[in-house]
Amino acid sequence: MSHPTDVTKFLEDLDGGVLAERLGKVLSHAAAAATDNPKKKGKVSIDLTIENIGSGARVGVTHKLAFKIPTEHGTQSEEHTTETVMCVNTGGEMTLEPKNQFDMIGHPHRDKDSHQEKH
Secondary structure, three states: OOOOOOHHHHHHHHHHHHHHHHHHHHHHHHHHHHHHOOOOOOEEEEEEEEEEOOOOOEEEEEEEEEEEEEEOOEEEEEEEEEEEEEEEOHHHOEEOOOOOOEOOOOOEOOOHHHHHHHO
16 A cells, blocks of 8 residues: 555545534533533544445545433433545555646646746
């Protein structure tokens, strides 16, 4: 595996950024609930399932965010499942768009970050 997936970018791309936003809120809620109920534990989990879709270099990533948060008289729990299609590039690196993509004129797709560094 010569090109590992950028985990931060990967999480930001899942569900158009909604998963990362929701995760931040749930983590804060779980931390606050754990301090309000010191003898109880909260639990937050992310479950990722990756499966090939079609014959190309694309996969479906099903992501489930689940939490169980302590309350004064019990627990609060919820789970949310969505799916995002990701491209598989050289070495298994997953990105939202293929790295070898060409624009309408036939030029290789330029990564915004590397393009800005050159100027």
